[in-house]
Amino acid sequence: MSTDIVWLRQDLRLADNPLWRGPLGRQMLCVYVLDEHWLATGRIGRARLGFLWQSLIALRGELLKRGSDLLVRVGEPVAVVASLAEALQADRVRVRVDAGWEEARAVSRSRRRLEAVCAVEELEGGMLLAPELLPTPLEALPASFSAFRRRLGPAPAFADPEPAPVTLPPWPEAAPRGLPALREVCSRSAGWRPGPRGGFRFAGGESAGRARLDDYLWNSGAVARYRETRDGLVGPDFSSRLSPWLAQGCLSARQVNAALGEWEAEHGESESSRWLRLELLWRDYFHWAARQAGRTLFGGRELPSPPAAFSAWCRGETGVPFVDAAMYELADTGWLSNRARQNVASYLVHDLGMDWRLGAAWFERCLLDYDVASNWGNWGYIAGRGRQGRAHRFHVLRQADHYDPEGAYVARWQPDLERLPAGTSRHQPWRVAPEAFPVPLAVPEDWHDDLLPPGDGAGR
Numbered sequence: 001m002s003t004d005i006v007w008l009r010q011d012l013r014l015a016d017n018p019l020w021r022g023p024l025g026r027q028m029l030c031v032y033v034l035d036e037h038w039l040a041t042g043r044i045g046r047a048r049l050g051f052l053w054q055s056l057i058a059l060r061g062e063l064l065k066r067g068s069d070l071l072v073r074v075g076e077p078v079a080v081v082a083s084l085a086e087a088l089q090a091d092r093v094r095v096r097v098d099a100g101w102e103e104a105r106a107v108s109r110s111r112r113r114l115e116a117v118c119a120v121e122e123l124e125g126g127m128l129l130a131p132e133l134l135p136t137p138l139e140a141l142p143a144s145f146s147a148f149r150r151r152l153g154p155a156p157a158f159a160d161p162e163p164a165p166v167t168l169p170p171w172p173e174a175a176p177r178g179l180p181a182l183r184e185v186c187s188r189s190a191g192w193r194p195g196p197r198g199g200f201r202f203a204g205g206e207s208a209g210r211a212r213l214d215d216y217l218w219n220s221g222a223v224a225r226y227r228e229t230r231d232g233l234v235g236p237d238f239s240s241r242l243s244p245w246l247a248q249g250c251l252s253a254r255q256v257n258a259a260l261g262e263w264e265a266e267h268g269e270s271e272s273s274r275w276l277r278l279e280l281l282w283r284d285y286f287h288w289a290a291r292q293a294g295r296t297l298f299g300g301r302e303l304p305s306p307p308a309a310f311s312a313w314c315r316g317e318t319g320v321p322f323v324d325a326a327m328y329e330l331a332d333t334g335w336l337s338n339r340a341r342q343n344v345a346s347y348l349v350h351d352l353g354m355d356w357r358l359g360a361a362w363f364e365r366c367l368l369d370y371d372v373a374s375n376w377g378n379w380g381y382i383a384g385r386g387r388q389g390r391a392h393r394f395h396v397l398r399q400a401d402h403y404d405p406e407g408a409y410v411a412r413w414q415p416d417l418e419r420l421p422a423g424t425s426r427h428q429p430w431r432v433a434p435e436a437f438p439v440p441l442a443v444p445e446d447w448h449d450d451l452l453p454p455g456d457g458a459g460r
């Protein structure tokens with residue numbers, strides 16, 4: 001009897017998942033292995049671990065409905081998958097191609113280890129584009145997103161998502177099943193809840209992701225305003241907030257694109273719907289760029305020892321409210337708007353002069369939506385270590401005034417700012433109330449023209 005092992009990683013969904021595409025073996029075991037090294041080194045923080053566990057529980061429910069099941073183990077992924085394949089005398093291990101260098105290396109290692117046992121089959125999925133739809137061979141991927149987009153043409157066509165399987169092959173007799181309780185894996189994660197100030201609750205799993213997509217498109221209809229609101233900082237709907245589900249593969253980009261197409265069929269294509277699709281394409285671009293970059297995406301994985309000011313940045317104690325508020329939000333919710341991510345990253349790298357990899361590693365730990373390609377790709381882009389080689393610095397003080405003109409965002413996360421008048425004062429508390437607020441760790445030269453006169457408590 002032929003036996004398949006489906007090795008799940010960032011593809012925790014039934015629909016539009018190439019891993020279930022037939023013909024499948026007569027029996028099939030589905031396994032997810034939480035890398036023990038991530039746990040031991042803190043590379044996965046408690047917020048993401050909780051979201052991951054919810055996603056695994058939801059997936060198990062869907063697999064059981066279809067006559068299959070899920071096995072979740074904590075260990076060294078290659079060793080766990082290989083020993084299962086050996087024990088079951090599997091014919092094939094199926095796994096999705098991942099953008100990460102470590103993930104790709106894990107597949108190569110499992111292929112070598114299982115050479116005499118079974119085949120290891122890698123399948124593409126999750127992205128808008130399949131490799132054959134790329135406008136250039138991967139080795140010739142354009143150095144900038146704009147060039148990539150131009151090469152795709154004005155209206156690239158993306159394939160439709162595939163439906164979820166109705167039934168799946170039975171579980172191998174006597175094979176282990178089930179998952180450990182989260183409190184046994186990490187009690188801190190099991191006890192973690194986001195604070196109320198974020199105003200949004202992320203729940204892992206395919207149907208929760210689908211519900212958020214429907215809500216954003218059809219219930220709140222907020223997608224119609226995406227173009228104008230996408231740089232927002234406060235509220236549940238200024239952007240889609242689909243990133244955690246996309247990152248864990250609870251949703252595929254093609255599913256989001258197809259749902260957006262249905263919305264456009266009823267409401268008409270708009271700047272907003274086109275822009276949201278463009279963001280999905282950015283995600284694709286980072287994915288393909290990471291695959292091309294391999295290990296160099298990380299700029300060398302050995303991180304320098306963090307200087308003291310790095311901990312201040314992590315804890316939201318730089319003295320710059322726009323940075324500190326975002327770092328509180330990240331710690332409290334596991335999520336941040338794109339605008340906030342860009343600013344905290346820029347301040348760390350360009351104004352505090354720290355190694356960008358420290359920031360990327362901190363985000364890797366904290367973000368609910370951590371995605372190897374998008375995270376390291378965006379950090380590299382800001383630091384000037386990306387494909388373009390040009391750094392992107394943000395004038396954080398002007399950004400704060402522009403995107404948070406009343407100081408509502410900073411006061412939400414730092415309530416002691418509420419006593420200052422709404423407006424610029426809240427972004428420069430060390431200027432208007434120096435007795436209560438310390439001078440920031442770094443006040444760059446080009447902020448000087450924008451600084452309020454000292455003690456100007458009435459403020460702007």
Ligand SMILES: Cc1cc2nc3c(=O)[nH]c(=O)nc-3n(C[C@H](O)[C@H](O)[C@H](O)COP(=O)(O)OP(=O)(O)OC[C@H]3O[C@@H](n4cnc5c(N)ncnc54)[C@H](O)[C@@H]3O)c2cc1C
Pocket residue numbers: 230239240241242243244246247276279280281282283284286336337338339341342345363367369370371372374375376378379382
């Ligand atoms: C320093 C830094 C680190 C980042 N790390 C991650 C990460 O680990 N995981 C992650 O998913 N995104 C990351 N991003 C990209 C972006 O900030 C988030 O995707 C976005 O804020 C998620 O919110 P949303 O789902 O509401 O996005 P929307 O604005 O609604 O966009 C829809 C989707 O498009 C994709 N997308 C949007 N912007 C980007 C972008 N700049 N790069 C890649 N994909 C994008 C995401 O999948 C997102 O869910 C990072 C950005 C920066 C500046």
